[in-house]
Amino acid sequence: MSIKVDPNLMKDLKHFGLKDASKCFHCGNCTAECPLSETGTPFPRKLVKYAQMGLKDKILQSSEPWLCYYCGSCSDRCPRGADPGETMMVLRRWLTSQYDWTGFSRKFYTSEKFETMAVLAVALFVGLLMLVFAQEFDWQNASLEKAWPAAGMEIADLIMAAILSFFLLSNVWRFIKFSMGDLLTKIPLRIYTSEAKELVLHFLTQKRWAKCEDRTQWVIHLLIMTGYTTAFILVAVLLCGGLELIGLNWDALRFQRPYDPATGRDVIYPFFHPIRLLGYYATIAILIGATYALWGRMRRSKAPYKNSHGTDWMFLVLLELTVITGIAVHILRLMNIPFAMYALYILHLMVAVPMLVLEVPFAKWAHLAYRPMAAYLKGVKEKYYAELEAQKAEAPAEAKAEAA
Amino acid sequence: MANTVTQSIMVVGGGMSGLSAAIEAAEAGYEVFLVEKNPYLGGRVAQLNQYFPKLCPPYCGLEINFRRIKDNPKVKVFTLAEVESIRGVEGDFDVTVKIHPRYVNEKCTACGKCAEACTLEIENPFNYGMDTVKAAYLPHDMAFPLRYVLDPSLVQSAEAQKVKEACPYDAIELDMAEKTVDLKVGSIVWATGWKPYDISKLDNYGGGAYPNVITNVQMERLAAWNGPTQGKIVRPSDGQAPQTVAFVQCAGSRDENHLPFCSGICCLASLKQATYVREQYPDATIYFFYIDVRATDRLEDFVNKVKADDKLIFFKGKVAKITQDDATKSLVCRVENTMTEELHEIPVDLVVLATGMQPTTSETPLPTPVPYDEYGFVASMDAMPGIFAAGTTRTPANVAECVADGTAAALKAIQSVVRR
Numbered sequence: 001m002s003i004k005v006d007p008n009l010m011k012d013l014k015h016f017g018l019k020d021a022s023k024c025f026h027c028g029n030c031t032a033e034c035p036l037s038e039t040g041t042p043f044p045r046k047l048v049k050y051a052q053m054g055l056k057d058k059i060l061q062s063s064e065p066w067l068c069y070y071c072g073s074c075s076d077r078c079p080r081g082a083d084p085g086e087t088m089m090v091l092r093r094w095l096t097s098q099y100d101w102t103g104f105s106r107k108f109y110t111s112e113k114f115e116t117m118a119v120l121a122v123a124l125f126v127g128l129l130m131l132v133f134a135q136e137f138d139w140q141n142a143s144l145e146k147a148w149p150a151a152g153m154e155i156a157d158l159i160m161a162a163i164l165s166f167f168l169l170s171n172v173w174r175f176i177k178f179s180m181g182d183l184l185t186k187i188p189l190r191i192y193t194s195e196a197k198e199l200v201l202h203f204l205t206q207k208r209w210a211k212c213e214d215r216t217q218w219v220i221h222l223l224i225m226t227g228y229t230t231a232f233i234l235v236a237v238l239l240c241g242g243l244e245l246i247g248l249n250w251d252a253l254r255f256q257r258p259y260d261p262a263t264g265r266d267v268i269y270p271f272f273h274p275i276r277l278l279g280y281y282a283t284i285a286i287l288i289g290a291t292y293a294l295w296g297r298m299r300r301s302k303a304p305y306k307n308s309h310g311t312d313w314m315f316l317v318l319l320e321l322t323v324i325t326g327i328a329v330h331i332l333r334l335m336n337i338p339f340a341m342y343a344l345y346i347l348h349l350m351v352a353v354p355m356l357v358l359e360v361p362f363a364k365w366a367h368l369a370y371r372p373m374a375a376y377l378k379g380v381k382e383k384y385y386a387e388l389e390a391q392k393a394e395a396p397a398e399a400k401a402e403a404a
Numbered sequence: 405m406a407n408t409v410t411q412s413i414m415v416v417g418g419g420m421s422g423l424s425a426a427i428e429a430a431e432a433g434y435e436v437f438l439v440e441k442n443p444y445l446g447g448r449v450a451q452l453n454q455y456f457p458k459l460c461p462p463y464c465g466l467e468i469n470f471r472r473i474k475d476n477p478k479v480k481v482f483t484l485a486e487v488e489s490i491r492g493v494e495g496d497f498d499v500t501v502k503i504h505p506r507y508v509n510e511k512c513t514a515c516g517k518c519a520e521a522c523t524l525e526i527e528n529p530f531n532y533g534m535d536t537v538k539a540a541y542l543p544h545d546m547a548f549p550l551r552y553v554l555d556p557s558l559v560q561s562a563e564a565q566k567v568k569e570a571c572p573y574d575a576i577e578l579d580m581a582e583k584t585v586d587l588k589v590g591s592i593v594w595a596t597g598w599k600p601y602d603i604s605k606l607d608n609y610g611g612g613a614y615p616n617v618i619t620n621v622q623m624e625r626l627a628a629w630n631g632p633t634q635g636k637i638v639r640p641s642d643g644q645a646p647q648t649v650a651f652v653q654c655a656g657s658r659d660e661n662h663l664p665f666c667s668g669i670c671c672l673a674s675l676k677q678a679t680y681v682r683e684q685y686p687d688a689t690i691y692f693f694y695i696d697v698r699a700t701d702r703l704e705d706f707v708n709k710v711k712a713d714d715k716l717i718f719f720k721g722k723v724a725k726i727t728q729d730d731a732t733k734s735l736v737c738r739v740e741n742t743m744t745e746e747l748h749e750i751p752v753d754l755v756v757l758a759t760g761m762q763p764t765t766s767e768t769p770l771p772t773p774v775p776y777d778e779y780g781f782v783a784s785m786d787a788m789p790g791i792f793a794a795g796t797t798r799t800p801a802n803v804a805e806c807v808a809d810g811t812a813a814a815l816k817a818i819q820s821v822v823r824r
Contacts, residue, residue, distance in 0.1 A: 032724030
């Protein structure tokens with residue numbers, strides 16, 4: 001078996017934010033310090049070694065970067081200041097760009113100019129579409145339903161969902177192939193299906209994170225995650241109360257309700273209606289989470305916030321702006337200020353859509369798929385190996401029985 | 405010699421470096437004042453079980469040096485003494501030395517009657533607090549000067565009078581007071597040495613709360629015939645013989661969060677201590693957890709000799725965490741084998757932390773400005789005109805290096821008062 005070495009790997013990783021990895025003298029403190037590191041999947045030192053030695057393929061085969069939740073205790077206790085936690089973060093960025101077959105992700109990560117231009121381009125395109133497809137701007141009554149009817153927005157949502165899913169899932173497939181290798185087909189399907197619930201569980205709870213020394217990060221992430229999931233369900237899945245296109249919808253669950261022909265204004269749920277309360281929860285949860293993360297990164301308050309890549313800022317800024325413009329739209333609609341509301345709504349989508357389109361398949365947000373998948377595949381592998389061990393233990397016993 | 409008012413030399417610190425400097429200068433014909441903070445000379449070497457690499461007791465080397473001092477009227481020794489201030493310039497320093505009361509005068513014959521009469525006990529500083537000693541005590545068996553000391557807590561207690569009356573030689577003076585001595589010297593050798601890095605800062609190793617996690621200096625006392633266990637290496641928690649002993653290297657050394665430098669001596673010191681364990685326990689498993697083994701020149705022979713022991717496991721990996729079983733007080737070391745990338749949790753009975761050398765000057769600097777390096781060591785032997793740093797005051801060093809360094813500093817100090 002030959003091992004390929006890329007002497008330029010460390011240089012390349014610098015574009016992804018690598019700083020101090022070359023200071024590592026391989027004492028192993030980080031790996032033994034990490035509460036998530038296990039015998040079968042030891043990290044982070046192994047990955048730092050791969051990076052230093054230019055073992056690109058080895059990194060590509062590793063799922064460990066996705067098993068690390070960056071609590072930062074390895075970096076805090078590193079005797080050399082080699083910041084192994086940051087190296088793991090850098091490898092997650094690099095891996096995201098490697099899984100992406102389009103090459104877009106790599107450009108997005110390695111050039112801040114490209115990153116900014118991409119966001120601007122998508123934003124302008126969305127703004128243009130919003131203007132082109134706008135139905136009726138009622139300048140007396142602020143009505144979203146009149147300007148952009150939910151039925152039309154649903155079609156746009158579906159197109160976007162199809163495109164995003166295609167890119168993300170094809171990248172996830174590459175991740176699975178790289179990290180599983182020959183095992184992918186060797187492991188019986190039975191094990192994959194029996195562990196499937198773990199995939200959902202990890203997606204929803206990030207439960208491994210609870211083992212970290214500093215649990216604040218987990219809680220903050222849960223706020224952002226549950227907030228965003230709630231918002232996503234409301235504005236994408238339940239915009240029309242389901243799939244209006246094929247008649248699979250319930251008006252009782254509709255997020256954007258038809259306008260009242262009598263007043264000409266959108267009908268808004270009463271304050272204590274569950275849908276409206278869920279909307280408020282989503283807003284507040286993301287606002288707290290994103291502000292905490294932004295503030296932490298600005299003050300470099302702890303190890304995971306000490307080094308910020310351009311894409312970290314971009315993601316948080318877009319998220320924060322999405323919430324702020326969303327709040328503005330809500331208030332302007334309640335106050336019935338049509339022009340400002342229409343403008344803010346266009347801005348809201350000019351922020352939210354680029355964030356989704358660029359971050360979900362190609363950048364930071366792709367972790368929503370890679371992380372639970374890595375945790376799930378780890379469980380699948382462990383179960384497979386445990387079965388092999390059990391078979392090995394049984395085999396000699398059977399042989400003995402036959403001999404007797 | 406225009407500016408040289410006096411040719412006397414002051415040596416501060418009576419450990420290996422200071423002793424060597426003082427004796428060499430005195431034997432070259434110069435008057436020497438030797439100032440020592442402890443009530444005895446010999447420093448940390450006196451607390452060793454065996455010298456390295458010859459593995460012989462330190463007392464024989466120290467005995468020769470004490471003999472040389474006794475025979476030489478040019479050396480004046482001040483124990484329990486600290487330098488308070490230094491004023492003046494090379495060739496003409498005015499030094500104030502503060503001397504703490506010993507409460508025992510030169511009539512003492514070290515008969516031990518005072519200790520017999522005393523019931524009050526104090527933590528034994530000579531054994532790093534691993535046992536207690538009577539508050540009227542001889543610092544250690546071969547203490548020089550061979551004279552008892554009274555702890556201030558005893559002097560203030562109701563027992564003081566009884567202890568004083570027990571002395572048949574009228575050697576105890578309960579009203580002895582602190583005094584200061586003014587000295588005029590031409591040059592100064594500073595050799596205040598080092599202290600073991602404070603393990604309370606190593607919270608990942610229990611921070612001193614686990615009884616069976618001891619430091620390398622404590623291990624020397626544990627293995628020494630005049631130590632707290634008369635030389636038996638046992639677990640401090642229950643006095644049981646350890647089956648498994650772990651030596652954890654770089655405990656607070658080569659670490660940005662603690663001492664960033666390598667103390668240079670701990671690798672071989674731990675391997676030396678591994679031979680203590682092996683001598684007492686032929687079947688014990690010994691782990692030596694290291695980042696790199698720093699053995700220069702012929703010291704590698706020693707490493708190879710120890711490596712031949714097949715129950716001594718050279719384990720490449722820095723221990724990140726030690727946890728204690730609260731019931732048995734046994735320990736588990738969490739460590740990555742960096743050769744195989746495997747993560748291990750290794751149960752052991754006794755852990756010896758190789759804590760590094762923190763320069764005393766990092767906490768107690770000279771009372772006059774001299775340049776220090778970033779770790780608190782005096783930056784070079786030529787600290788200032790007329791002031792010379794020797795031994796571990798300027799760099800981590802072993803005993804033999806300290807002897808050579810003390811001698812070198814003595815020559816510098818002599819040149820300083822003679823050459824003008």
